[in-house]
Amino acid sequence: MRLPTLRRTRTVEPGIVTGTARLDRRTKRLVGRLRPGDIAIIDHVDLDRVAADSLVAVGVAAVLNAKPSVSGRYPNLGPEVLIEAGIPLLDDLGETVFQAVREGANVRIDGNTVLLDGEPVAHGVRQDAETVAKAMADAREGLSVQLEAFAANTMEYLKQERDLLFDGVGVPEVETRIGGRHCLIVVRGYDYKADLDVLRPYIREYKPVLIGVDGGADALVEAGYTPDMIIGDMDSVTDDVLRCGAEVIVHAYPDGRAPGLARVQQLGLSAVTFPAAATSEDLAMLLADEKGASLLVAVGTHATLVEFLDKGRGGMASTFLTRLKVGGKLVDAKGVSRLYRQNISGSSLLLLVLSAVAAMASAVAVSTVGKAYLGVASEWWDNLVFQIGQLLGRLF
Secondary structure, three states: OOOOOOOOOEEEEOOEEEEEEEEOOOHHHHHOOOOOOOEEEEOOOOOOHHHHHHHHHHOOOEEEEOOOOOOOOOOOOHHHHHHHOOOOEEEOOOOHHHHHOOOOOEEEEEOOEEEEOOEEEEEOEEEOHHHHHHHHHHHHHOHHHHHHHHHHHHHHHHHHHHHHHHHOOOOOOOOOOOOOOEEEEEEOOOOHHHHHHHOHHHHHHHOOEEEEEOHHHHHHHHOOOOOOEEEEOOOOOOHHHHOOOOEEEEEEOOOOOOHHHHHHHHOOOOOEEEEOOOOHHHHHHHHHHHOOOOEEEEEOOOOOHHHHHHOOOHHHHHHHHHHHHHHHHEEEOOOHHHHOOOOOOHHHHHHHHHHHHHHHHHHHHHOHHHHHHHHHHHHHHHHHHHHHHHHHHHHO
């Protein structure tokens, strides 16, 4: 993911922002085209945190949403992320914004109005910390309804995929050796960068199978690793990473349709499909478990009810059952970076160096070879002092 650089936007006065419009109905696809200072136009009801984090990381000047960023169904986390980052959020603009604005157009935001060539083309709701906080409070009141729907989705998934969950039916054969090894499953989700950084010593020592879930494969490459396997519907992993040599598993619908397979084949790569109603991160866990992995370490995956709902898909219900299935060998790395950070102070480092020097000096002093070297060094030093003394005597 690109780090934000100097923005190209021009703020004319408070409340007014101008910039180049980039628009797409799929936020994660749009992020790949955005540049610092662009104005992102999205169609994303209940904006989730992962999408908001990616928009902040790019350094957009503003976000225009055709849909409500908080619908009230549940307390989604994305709008707060944008507001805290100081990025203007104009909400509920409707289809008009997609019909009126074209890719690359120079747009102007004035209050709650979007202008193109000085003419208003769409009106929305300008969100701020107060309006988002109120919307979130209202959404929390309706959380029980979403919990009931989540439970119903979970039971429906259990009916559809019980053979996969209990007996591993449908898990494809893979070439990557997994049996008896640790597997590190990376999703480009919450706190994945910090947790990957903290896990470096673990990766270096245990050399786990590196499994990237869609954009998680890019996250591994950005961290300096090469994934062994890529699993997903192939809508957010880049072409270069797909060509890295990893084994590719394409997530397919339960009826066997796999839209992502065509893209993989166009790149001249071979792949197998994995039909299931679960999410791609769940398939990665189920596959690794079925193939005999001794430990599953999850990075960036979803772990709490709010995170499941924040993802905004009924299919997230599969995550609950998947974790019940693999729970005995699953370690969630979420928050590891907050729990533990390696921190060596300067004084501790100096003490360590001095201790090493003292140990080396002691070892040299007590050994036969060391005593011989010390004798030579002492004689060399005496000769040097004698010669310096003679030179000073001649001068004075």
